[in-house]
Amino acid sequence: xxxxxxxxxxxxxxxxxxxxxxxxxxxxxxxxxxxxxxxxxxxxxxxxxxxxxxxxxxxxxxxxxxxxxxxxxxxxxxxxxxxxxxxxxxxxxxxxxxxxxxxxxxxxxxxxxxxxxxxxxxxxxxxxxxxxxxxxxxxxxxxxxxxxxxxxxxxxxxxxxxxxxxxxxxxxxxxxxxxxxxxxxxxxxxxxxxxxxxxxxxxxxxxxxxxxxxxxxxxxxxxxxxxxxxxxxxxxxxxxxxxxxxxxxxxxxxxxxxxxxxxxxxxxxxxxxxxxxxxxxxxxxxxxxxxxxxxxxxxxxxxxxxxxxxxxxxxxxxxxxxxxxxxxxxxxxxxxxxxxx
Amino acid sequence: xxxxxxxxxxxxxxxxxxxxxxxxxxxxxxxxxxxxxxxxxxxxxxxxxxxxxxxxxxxxxxxxxxxxxxxxxxxxxxxxxxxxxxxxxxxxxxxxxxxxxxxxxxxxxxxxxxxxxxxxxxxxxxxxxxxxxxxxxxxxxxxxxxxxxxxxxxxxxxxxxxxxxxxxxxxxxxxxxxxxxxxxxxxxxxxxxxxxxxxxxxxxxxxxxxxxxxxxxxxxxxxxxxxxxxxxxxxxxxxxxxxxxxxxxxxxxxxxxxxxxxxxxxxxxxxxxxxxxxxxxxxxxxxxxxxxxxxxxxxxxxxxxxxxxxxxxxxxx
Numbered sequence: 142x143x144x145x146x147x148x149x150x151x152x153x154x155x156x157x158x159x160x161x162x163x164x165x166x167x168x169x170x171x172x173x174x175x176x177x178x179x180x181x182x183x184x185x186x187x188x189x190x191x192x193x194x195x196x197x198x199x200x201x202x203x204x205x206x207x208x209x210x211x212x213x214x215x216x217x218x219x220x221x222x223x224x225x226x227x228x229x230x231x232x233x234x235x236x237x238x239x240x241x242x243x244x245x246x247x248x249x250x251x252x253x254x255x256x257x258x259x260x261x262x263x264x265x266x267x268x269x270x271x272x273x274x275x276x277x278x279x280x281x282x283x284x285x286x287x288x289x290x291x292x293x294x295x296x297x298x299x300x301x302x303x304x305x306x307x308x309x310x311x312x313x314x315x316x317x318x319x320x321x322x323x324x325x326x327x328x329x330x331x332x333x334x335x336x337x338x339x340x341x342x343x344x345x346x347x348x349x350x351x352x353x354x355x356x357x358x359x360x361x362x363x364x365x366x367x368x369x370x371x372x373x374x375x376x377x378x379x380x381x382x383x384x385x386x387x388x389x390x391x392x393x394x395x396x397x398x399x400x401x402x403x404x405x406x407x408x409x410x411x412x413x414x415x416x417x418x419x420x421x422x423x424x425x426x427x428x429x430x431x432x433x434x435x436x437x438x439x440x441x442x443x444x445x446x447x448x449x450x451x452x453x454x455x456x457x458x459x460x461x462x463x464x465x466x467x468x469x470x471x472x473x474x475x476x477x478x479x480x481x482x
Numbered sequence: 483x484x485x486x487x488x489x490x491x492x493x494x495x496x497x498x499x500x501x502x503x504x505x506x507x508x509x510x511x512x513x514x515x516x517x518x519x520x521x522x523x524x525x526x527x528x529x530x531x532x533x534x535x536x537x538x539x540x541x542x543x544x545x546x547x548x549x550x551x552x553x554x555x556x557x558x559x560x561x562x563x564x565x566x567x568x569x570x571x572x573x574x575x576x577x578x579x580x581x582x583x584x585x586x587x588x589x590x591x592x593x594x595x596x597x598x599x600x601x602x603x604x605x606x607x608x609x610x611x612x613x614x615x616x617x618x619x620x621x622x623x624x625x626x627x628x629x630x631x632x633x634x635x636x637x638x639x640x641x642x643x644x645x646x647x648x649x650x651x652x653x654x655x656x657x658x659x660x661x662x663x664x665x666x667x668x669x670x671x672x673x674x675x676x677x678x679x680x681x682x683x684x685x686x687x688x689x690x691x692x693x694x695x696x697x698x699x700x701x702x703x704x705x706x707x708x709x710x711x712x713x714x715x716x717x718x719x720x721x722x723x724x725x726x727x728x729x730x731x732x733x734x735x736x737x738x739x740x741x742x743x744x745x746x747x748x749x750x751x752x753x754x755x756x757x758x759x760x761x762x763x764x765x766x767x768x769x770x771x772x773x774x775x776x777x778x779x780x781x782x783x784x785x786x787x788x789x790x791x792x793x794x795x796x797x798x799x
Contacts, residue, residue: 219598221605270782273523273601277733278782281775288772404726408609415602448613454606459589462599 150423173329177322186437193321196393198433200328201386206413206429207335207422208382213411214419215348216375217355218268219276221407222283225263226256226380228402230387232290235302235397245308245316245392249385256384257377264376268369283407291399301398305391316392324393331389335382336422342378351375355420405447409433412450415457418464427466487763493641495759501647501716503755504654508709509732510739510747511661512579512702518678518742519698522597525604526582528729529611530703534575534710535720536615539626541570554631563629564715568653572707579703580696582607588692608725616722623721626714650712657708658748661701665744670697678742731758731774738781740788749789 157165180191205227212220233252237243243251267278291299308316314323342348350371353361362368391397410429417428432453436446457464488495512527542548546563555563586607590600630649634642665671673694676684685691713728714720731754739750757777762770781788 213598217598219601266779266783270786273521273597274737274782274786276601276605277523277730278779280730281772281778285772285775288769292768408605411602411605445613445617448610448617451606451609451613455586455603455610456606458599458603458606459586462596 170333173333174326177325184438186434187440189437190321192325194434194437196321196324196328197390198437199430200325200332201390202410202413202433203426203429204328204332204335204389205383205386205410206417206425207332207339208379208386209410210414210420210422210425211339211342211351211382212375212379213414214421214425215343215355216351216372218372218375219273220279220376220379221276221404221411222263222279222281222286223379223383223410224402224404224406225279225283225286226260226383227387227390227406228283228286228290228399229256229259229380230384231391231397231402232296232302232387233384234388234391235305236296238305239302244306245388246311248392249388252388253381253384256380256387260377260380261373264373264380268372268376280404280407283402283404287399287402290402297398299399301396301401303396305395305397307395308392324389328389331385332426336426338378339422347371347374408447408454409450412453414464416453416464418466421464421466424464424466428464485764488760491640491763493639495763496756497638497641497643497647499756499759500752501650501755502759503735503752504650505709505713505716505728505751506732506735506754507748507751508654508657508705508712509729510736510751511705511744513733514736514739514741514744514747515674515698515702517736518744519674519681519695520587520591521681522587522600523604523733524582524699524702525601526586526607526611527579527702527706528725528732529608530575530579530582530706530725531710531713531729531732532612532615532720532722532725533578534571534707535714535724536624537574537707538567538571538711538714539624539720541567542627542629545570548627548629550625550627552627552629555629556631560629567714568708568711571711572704575707575710576700576703579699579706583696583699612722612725619722621722623719626718626720628718630715646715650716653708654712657705661705662744664701670694674698727771731771734774734778734781737778738788740790743788743790746788746790753789 154162154165176195177192185191186194205223208226209220209223212218212223230252233255234245234248237248237251263279263282267275267282270278290296296302308327310316314320314326316323316327343351350361350366350368353364353366354368354371358368413429413432414425415428416432417426418424432450436443436449442449461467509527509531512530513524516522516524516527542563545566548563554560586603587600590603630646632644632646634644635648636643665674673684673689674697676687676689677691677694681691684694709732713724732751735751735754736747737750738754739746739748741747754774754777758770758773761773765773
């Protein structure tokens with residue numbers, strides 16, 4: 142392909158001076174915040190109001206895909222139990238709102254902290270394993286969390302937790318069923334913070350360490366990268382984003398149950414990352430937006446969406462393993478020579 | 483926690499655990515043999531099991547027109563009906579397994595050595611198969627007609643030795659001995675051992691890799707298909723998610739015994755079958771499905787090469 146959108150975007154950014162960069166970033170931010178204006182146009186979704194779709198699935202999934210991207214895309218650690226952190230966040234919101242008077246914004250940091258803690262515990266235990274074992278152990282962890290929630294009476298068992306309060310009115314923005322736009326803006330702010338953090342980490346030491354680990358873990362270790370430590374940090378960072386997604390989801394849906402947090406969610410998020418381009422922030426955002434929007438827009442796909450995502454995984458891996466918007470060429474130098482084991 | 487069930491029914495739990503264990507052993511072959519030659523977790527093997535279980539039931543209901551209400555069969559008719567179910571399930575599973583290799587892994591193997599890529603492709607295949615069946619069956623479970631009258635043959639220490647579980651154990655042992663002879667005594671089996679010992683060198687020595695790999699997937703599929711038949715004979719029910727439920731337990735069995743090691747898979751499968759039965763007696767059946775995962779994590783943490791060590795010959799350096 143002669144025209145590469147990823148390189149075009151990267152060059153545009155690289156060749157821009159400080160003020161041009163502010164203008165580009167401003168356009169992106171304003172554009173993202175004004176997406177609810179598309180309500181009532183061609184983009185309308187048939188069964189759910191468009192602005193609600195912008196929050197869930199699109200916004201929440203973009204956020205989680207960004208978190209998983211750090212784990213799978215940047216560091217090459219295949220996590221098939223990412224839903225566990227989403228569940229930890231959501232259940233934190235559910236349990237704390239049941240027993241305390243904390244509001245959503247106060248619960249959010251607690252949810253993130255608990256998700257990070259579970260990421261730390263799981264990661265510390267399993268990150269010494271080889272890559273392909275990691276996939277199946279994380280999958281098992283996701284199931285353990287779900288089945289534990291299912292069999293624990295104090296968190297509602299199979300019925301889950303109901304009547305989780307919406308976030309309080311903040312700075313004049315109301316959060317209830319009539320104001321889905323404010324939820325979208327809230328998740329958008331979280332997405333932007335996540336993007337800024339991931340970008341900042343990527344160009345600094347952690348980003349270089351992740352890249353080295355992804356390309357060849359043994360060599361990275363030999364070159365003095367503390368691979369265990371950086372893998373653990375990637376894991377914890379991914380967990381924190383998943384937890385944030387869970388808290389937000391619970392406060393909007395007002396209801397959570399174990400059957401929401403299945404293995405399918407982990408696969409869904411993985412498909413977003415793989416489709417857009419592993420390791421590339423904008424590719425992942427693009428992948429998550431497109432793949433979570435299509436089943437909402439075209440209803441008959443909705444039932445077949447997991448089938449669609451399975452096909453996406455096979456086709457992308459066979460034809461375009463770097464995704465639709467692959468990471469920058471500069472970062473791929475090591476892969477070209479990566480034929481040998 | 484209630485240990486009284488465990489002590490009261492220890493013999494019967496043990497017997498059921500061994501029968502379940504043999505089903506795990508046969509599914510585990512699909513993981514452990516492929517891992518032996520390709521160092522790849524054959525994620526889609528669980529869906530091979532799922533397709534085998536549906537095939538078993540469909541052979542009985544569509545080919546022989548048995549319904550849930552039909553009376554159990556006897557004599558010669560019983561033998562050939564059940565053989566047809568077993569062979570049908572084995573053929574479908576074997577063919578699907580070989581096709582999966584060609585569609586999802588072969589291209590990737592030629593192009594890249596990145597294991598993440600193959601693994602994600604394998605997960606994709608697994609999702610596609612289970613979702614296709616979910617949509618075709620509208621998520622409804624499918625029951626099997628009872629062809630074999632499940633009479634109790636003898637009672638040992640209070641455990642009823644039923645004819646169906648005994649059948650599973652006997653047939654599984656025959657299949658495993660055949661497999662062991664095949665891998666250790668035949669030319670093709672020698673090829674499989676060579677490739678699992680050293681992939682690159684065996685190619686240099688003139689071994690047709692694609693043939694060996696297809697054979698491996700075929701054997702794995704046949705074993706998994708047989709397991710599906712035995713599962714239906716004992717439990718008489720399947721659904722689209724059965725692969726996810728049993729396949730991952732079987733993978734755990736393979737890891738427990740040392741993945742890539744056929745005799746290890748045998749030990750791992752039996753051990754896991756017993757542990758699951760005992761654990762569900764003590765903790766309650768609702769926890770049964772995560773027993774395997776907890777064991778998997780513990781094994782990988784404390785003895786990552788499994789009880790019998792990894793690989794048919796030796797673990798990689």
